[in-house]
Amino acid sequence: MDLKNTRINYNKSEINFDDIYDNPIDFFLKWLDEAFENNCLEPNSFVLSTVENKTPSSRVVLLKNVDKDGFIFYTNYDSNKSRHILSNNNVALNFFWPQLEKQVRIIGFASKISASVSDDYFSSRPRESQFGAVLSEQSKKIEYNYDFNSKLSVIKKEYENKEITRPKNWGGFKVVPNKIEFWQGRPSRLHDRLLYELKKSGWQKSRLSP
Amino acid sequence: MDLKNTRINYNKSEINFDDIYDNPIDFFLKWLDEAFENNCLEPNSFVLSTVENKTPSSRVVLLKNVDKDGFIFYTNYDSNKSRHILSNNNVALNFFWPQLEKQVRIIGFASKISASVSDDYFSSRPRESQFGAVLSEQSKKIEYNYDFNSKLSVIKKEYENKEITRPKNWGGFKVVPNKIEFWQGRPSRLHDRLLYELKKSGWQKSRLSP
Known part of the structure; x- marks a missing residue:
């Protein structure tokens, strides 16, 4: 592989600054829709960044709902990401659809959604x-040879013909955004960038230098 | 689009915990190589997260070199990401190759590399x-109708038959890792996770619960 020379001269699209949405959630939904229409792989995946003390950490999460207030994902409430959020609810979301040469960068506050x-x-x-949610103590250190399949069979038997109710330590967070940037790759690295700040x-809009 | 039901039941590969690398950089290079071999889109792209005060922010960056000490990328030293790093050099890197159902999560310290x-x-x-690097004052607010093409023609004329030297405010950072996690998607969300901590x-290795 040749890392130094691996780059794409982006040219698939552009942002038309003469005709932009007033609300960034509407703009986001348009791009997300495009990612689905174009069969992007894992179109609803994003990188969620949290902060513990002064150190960031990040992982891929799936977006499960968007409404006019924000972005919803689900996780184990005892996971590291939840622990980080519960002590500092500043988070960043990064959606990247390389096939469309598009990126959306979001900053906001996360909080637990209702149990219902x-x-x-x-x-x-x-x-x-x-079953996965019931089984896993997320991010806990386990033995290399830990056998999820045998645990799974036990639990499957236990729940035979029974509904599995949500474990109390599993649920959603909603991220209410205060900054959303839309990035469209352009030739010669002169990318189009549009920032919305609450x-x-x-929402106040500005174009940013690439 | 149906966000709630968009998920993949990962099953392409697994981590063989009986045969793992002692050094995570070697393991990373194996997976990166696989991403290139399989023609993943933008195989060397990753999400870089930085922290300003207590707030994370994240953007896609291209990896330009890896050696036994760390991961190198280039940027404008006056950009927001550089400003964040210069006041808090804790960063997170997230590589995600959805086609391979693989993710690598890195935490480390970033610092400027040598000018040469x-x-x-x-x-x-x-x-x-x-030319792009010479032209752009990265992340500065600009007019919607800012005309890069006319600026580009001026600069192209100015540099005709001349070598373009690196602008002093453009250069590389190296991230020296202290935590690297390898994540392989598995059926029923029971993913394989292997953490290296320095x-x-x-390097100390542990398996993590999914």
Whole structure:
């Protein structure tokens, strides 16, 4: 592999600064839709960054809902990311669709959603994923030869013909954004960038230098 | 689009915990190589997270070199990311190759590399990218109708038949890792995770619960 010379001269699209959305969530939904339409791999995946003390950490998460207030994802509430959020709820989200040469960067505040909304989503998950949530003590150190399959069979037997209810330590967070940047790759690295910042008067827009 | 039901039941590969690398950089290079071999889109892209005060921010960056000490990328030294790093050099890197159902999460310290190494890389870049670096005052707010093309023609004339030297405010950072996690998607969300942590005695390995 040749890292030094691996780059794409982006040229698939551009941001039309003469015709931009007033609300960044509408703009986001348009791009997300495009990612689905174009069969991007894992179109709803994003990198979630949290901060513990002064150190960031980041991992891929799946977006499970968007509404006019924000972005919802689900996780184990005892996981490291949840622990970070519960002591510092500043988070960053990064959506990148390389096939479209598009990126959306979001900064906002995360907080737990209601138990009933988490219940609803949990009950919609495939049974296998529900078992996964019941089984895993997320991020705990385990033996190399830890055998999830045998644990899984025990639990499957236990829950035979029974509904699996949401574990109390599993649920959603909603991220309410205060900054959203749209990035469209352009030739010669002269990318188009449009920043929305939430002010008292509402969303303020600016174009940024690439 | 149906966010709630968009997920993949990962099953492409697994981590063989009976046969793991002692050094995480070697393991990383194996996976990066695989991403290149399999024609993943932008195989060397990663999400770089920095922290300003207590708030994370993240953006996609291209990896330009890896050696036994760390990971190198290039940027404008006046950009927000550089400003963040120069006041808090804790950073996180996230590589995600959805086609391989693989993710690598890195935490470490970033610092500027030598001017001569930056010079060498800058001189290897395509001329058009060099012009981009000379032109852009990264992340500065600009007019919607800012015309890069006319600026570009002026600069191209100015540099006709001349070598473009690296702008002093453009160069590389190296991230020296202290934690590296390898994540391989697995069925039922029971993913394989292997964490390397740098201790006085060297890299310590542990398996993590999914």
